[in-house]
Amino acid sequence: MSLATNNQAATPLQSVLGWLLRNHIWVFLALTVIVFSVSSPYFLTVNNIGNILTQGAFIGILAIGMTLVMIDGEIDLSVGAVLALASALAIGLQDHMGVWPAVFLGLMSGAALGFVNGTLVALSGMHSFIVTLGGLIGIRGLVFVYSGENALMVPDFSYTEIPEIYFGPISLTAILFFALALFFQWVLSSTRHGRETYAVGDNIEAAHDAGINVKRHKIINFTICGTLAAVCGILLSMRLGTAEPNAGKIWELWTIIAVVLGGTRLQGGFGSMWMTIGGVLTLAVLRNGLRLLNTPNYVELMVMGGVLIMALVLDKLLNHKGDT
Amino acid sequence: MDDVILRVEGITKTFPGVKALDNVSFDIRPGEVHALVGESGAGKSTLMKALAGLHKPDSGQIIYQGAPTEVAGPLDARQKGILLIHQELSLSPELSVAENIYLGAWPTNRFGVLKKRELRRNASAALEALGCGFDPDVRVGTLSVAMQQMVEIARAEAFNANVVIFDEPTASLTDTEKDQLFHTIRGLKARGVGIVYISHKMDEIFDITDRITVLRDGQVQGTVDTAETDLNQVTRMMIGRTLDSYFVKAKPEFGEEVLRVEGLSNQGLFSDVSFSIREGEVLGLYGLVGAGRSEVVETVFGVRKADGGKIFWKSGEIDLPTPRQSIDMGMALVPESRKEQGLVLMMGGRENTSLPHLDLFSDRSVMNRSKELTTFDKYRSALSIKTTGPDQAVSQLSGGNQQKFVLAKWLCADPKLIILDEPTRGIDVGSKSAIHELIADLAEQGLAVIVISSEMPEVLGVSHRVLAMSEGAVVAEFEGDDMTEENLIDAVSHHRGEAAA
Numbered sequence: 001m002s003l004a005t006n007n008q009a010a011t012p013l014q015s016v017l018g019w020l021l022r023n024h025i026w027v028f029l030a031l032t033v034i035v036f037s038v039s040s041p042y043f044l045t046v047n048n049i050g051n052i053l054t055q056g057a058f059i060g061i062l063a064i065g066m067t068l069v070m071i072d073g074e075i076d077l078s079v080g081a082v083l084a085l086a087s088a089l090a091i092g093l094q095d096h097m098g099v100w101p102a103v104f105l106g107l108m109s110g111a112a113l114g115f116v117n118g119t120l121v122a123l124s125g126m127h128s129f130i131v132t133l134g135g136l137i138g139i140r141g142l143v144f145v146y147s148g149e150n151a152l153m154v155p156d157f158s159y160t161e162i163p164e165i166y167f168g169p170i171s172l173t174a175i176l177f178f179a180l181a182l183f184f185q186w187v188l189s190s191t192r193h194g195r196e197t198y199a200v201g202d203n204i205e206a207a208h209d210a211g212i213n214v215k216r217h218k219i220i221n222f223t224i225c226g227t228l229a230a231v232c233g234i235l236l237s238m239r240l241g242t243a244e245p246n247a248g249k250i251w252e253l254w255t256i257i258a259v260v261l262g263g264t265r266l267q268g269g270f271g272s273m274w275m276t277i278g279g280v281l282t283l284a285v286l287r288n289g290l291r292l293l294n295t296p297n298y299v300e301l302m303v304m305g306g307v308l309i310m311a312l313v314l315d316k317l318l319n320h321k322g323d324t
Numbered sequence: 325m326d327d328v329i330l331r332v333e334g335i336t337k338t339f340p341g342v343k344a345l346d347n348v349s350f351d352i353r354p355g356e357v358h359a360l361v362g363e364s365g366a367g368k369s370t371l372m373k374a375l376a377g378l379h380k381p382d383s384g385q386i387i388y389q390g391a392p393t394e395v396a397g398p399l400d401a402r403q404k405g406i407l408l409i410h411q412e413l414s415l416s417p418e419l420s421v422a423e424n425i426y427l428g429a430w431p432t433n434r435f436g437v438l439k440k441r442e443l444r445r446n447a448s449a450a451l452e453a454l455g456c457g458f459d460p461d462v463r464v465g466t467l468s469v470a471m472q473q474m475v476e477i478a479r480a481e482a483f484n485a486n487v488v489i490f491d492e493p494t495a496s497l498t499d500t501e502k503d504q505l506f507h508t509i510r511g512l513k514a515r516g517v518g519i520v521y522i523s524h525k526m527d528e529i530f531d532i533t534d535r536i537t538v539l540r541d542g543q544v545q546g547t548v549d550t551a552e553t554d555l556n557q558v559t560r561m562m563i564g565r566t567l568d569s570y571f572v573k574a575k576p577e578f579g580e581e582v583l584r585v586e587g588l589s590n591q592g593l594f595s596d597v598s599f600s601i602r603e604g605e606v607l608g609l610y611g612l613v614g615a616g617r618s619e620v621v622e623t624v625f626g627v628r629k630a631d632g633g634k635i636f637w638k639s640g641e642i643d644l645p646t647p648r649q650s651i652d653m654g655m656a657l658v659p660e661s662r663k664e665q666g667l668v669l670m671m672g673g674r675e676n677t678s679l680p681h682l683d684l685f686s687d688r689s690v691m692n693r694s695k696e697l698t699t700f701d702k703y704r705s706a707l708s709i710k711t712t713g714p715d716q717a718v719s720q721l722s723g724g725n726q727q728k729f730v731l732a733k734w735l736c737a738d739p740k741l742i743i744l745d746e747p748t749r750g751i752d753v754g755s756k757s758a759i760h761e762l763i764a765d766l767a768e769q770g771l772a773v774i775v776i777s778s779e780m781p782e783v784l785g786v787s788h789r790v791l792a793m794s795e796g797a798v799v800a801e802f803e804g805d806d807m808t809e810e811n812l813i814d815a816v817s818h819h820r821g822e823a824a825a
Binding site for chain 2 (some may be wrong): 190191192193194195196198199202203205206207208209210211212269270
């Protein structure tokens with residue numbers, strides 16, 4: 001019924017074009033896949049696709065929380081450090097209390113730090129950029145203190161087998177990423193909390209006037225973001241069997257790049273998990289493809305930087321057209 | 325007495341330095357459209373914000389449906405049935421029409437999951453009741469302003485509002501859209517909704533309202549039946565005030581013509597405006613808010629681009645200028661909103677004063693601090709500005725002292741023509757008369773001064789000549805003995821009456 005009324009003005013072709021304009025990242029993703037398929041015979045293999053999904057899933061899980069926070073018009077720079085702390089705790093505490101309680105405490109550390117971030121942002125009125133920049137440095141310091149500047153080794157290597165479950169070529173980690181992304185897409189589109197997220201980021205005055213508890217709302221999203229960073233850290237510790245104090249360094253930047261690449265607006269009010277999935281996959285495909293082509297690391301960084309700027313220019317151009 | 329849905333009793337609200345509402349009482353009956361009029365700063369917005377729960381009054385009470393009511397906030401007001409429709413619409417452009425109608429009050433189950441079908445159905449019903457047939461699933465950002473306004477009005481249906489407050493609802497509507505809006509308002513009225521209608525546009529007020537309450541300086545001047553009054557009376561209530569301050573007028577010794585404007589037009593704002601001004605002359609520009617006064621001088625200065633007309637500077641025709649060229653020629657515009665256009669609030673008086681003329685205060689781009697300080701000291705004593713020092717942030721100063729810095733920064737470049745837009749709005753009496761004296765001094769030094777003011781005594785007191793503006797046109801010019809309050813009121817209200825008829 002809703003489609004019928006929507007299409008009174010627009011033909012199906014127009015609405016497909018309209019969707020693509022707002023989700024141009026998928027066009028971009030298709031293009032990169034085509035380019036790498038042509039230039040490398042190893043790219044479009046079942047194994048490699050599985051690898052891309054697993055590699056992308058780590059940034060992806062961070063990006064889900066970041067998307068929520070960014071639609072709110074905020075940012076969380078501390079996710080990389082939170083990830084490192086959660087992974088250090090999950091491994092370091094196993095000697096004292098066993099595997100699962102340690103994992104649980106790791107998870108809780110992320111939730112608690114996210115809660116602290118959100119509370120500071122909501123109550124102090126400081127910009128989240130500053131608050132979480134403090135978190136980025138401070139929490140990383142905490143990780144070094146806890147780990148004594150050494151990589152922590154898991155006592156029992158069966159821990160590393162936990163995520164080694166595959167559904168065909170797709171790892172449990174990748175499945176978890178997609179499941180979380182879909183769940184939070186549902187939250188965004190179908191729950192009160194989701195509507196609040198858009199309303200707060202889009203027009204905070206209107207949201208406040210409408211009686212939305214803006215502060216509580218932001219604290220919830222920062223807490224989700226911190227928890228997901230901890231999930232990512234724990235998965236990483238399972239995959240590596242160690243917890244490096246430097247784990248996840250500058251991952252917050254890759255995460256922001258993935259989210260922005262997807263089309264979620266830095267100023268807030270606009271974005272979705274579909275876009276973020278697109279951004280995460282594009283980023284993963286680019287990194288994987290460039291490595292398959294034996295691109296030196298610094299060239300890879302240059303290409304990524306260029307791609308990011310290009311995607312944003314494209315977004316600006318397309319969305320400008322879309323508005324008029 | 326029974327026939328009142330909402331009564332405001334003796335509300336007072338004080339902001340630091342201003343009494344925005346002073347013992348205000350008025351009431352709204354079901355099924356009436358009640359106009360709230362007054363010049364800017366009269367307290368209209370404060371009053372309606374108090375009704376909508378955005379401001380908490382210092383004293384007084386709101387009697388709603390026969391019982392004293394405390395409105396805790398906007399959502400509370402809405403749920404009680406009091407709806408405020410903002411001038412700047414209170415919508416989220418990225419959300420759908422239905423989601424915006426129920427913004428913050430979406431129907432959900434116990435777990436916070438949206439009941440989308442119910443949301444959509446209720447929104448459709450609300451829209452239908454208003455007689456606007458657009459799709460509740462459309463993104464609000466894609467709608468026209470008029471349609472977005474309808475989305476806000478649909479909240480009246482959705483929340484079963486008893487009182488709807490419109491703040492300048494026609495500000496950005498076309499004539500057809502306005503007719504539709506009035507149709508909608510009459511529909512609400514027929515259902516027994518009490519409507520408060522705030523507007524500067526007198527023709528609309530006489531068209532749609534049943535009663536008019538006039539506010540001035542935070543006080544109610546009176547409530548009249550629309551059918552039993554006329555523009556002249558309402559205008560008088562809005563602006564009439566006693567001549568309680570003493571004005572100094574510069575000696576009328578005029579020199580050469582400085583500026584002449586012929587047939588200047590700017591579409592939708594004003595048309596065919598002509599005037600001239602000589603050295604040593606003070607020209608007053610009077611009109612109610614919305615008459616186009618500020619727009620005219622902003623166009624002369626080059627902030628706005630003119631559509632047509634000629635500007636002559638010292639008898640030579642010039643191209644339509646940019647602000648930079650205007651400053652270089654010797655024109656200065658002191659804008660109405662000090663904070664937005666006039667001053668960099670974080671900077672001190674020294675830096676603010678030199679800001680428009682950095683080349684005068686610098687040697688090869690390096691700032692000359694001692695030159696700045698000399699100028700700062702000169703104006704601090706000349707205008708007796710109260711500040712702790714050259715680097716005290718101007719945000720910490722009173723409105724009057726801020727205004728003096730705005731003047732200082734334009735005066736230190738030695739302008740030939742200075743335009744003052746509402747130079748004394750919102751400042752204390754002492755600073756006011758200091759500024760009036762300054763205007764006279766400047767004119768006697770040979771400057772041409774244009775003064776825009778909504779305060780009639782001020783315009784009449786400081787000017788040698790007054791232009792009356794109404795609805796984008798110069799409707800009269802007064803000089804000498806013709807410069808009286810009566811004549812000015814007649815000029816601006818008579819013209820409006822014709823336009824409305």
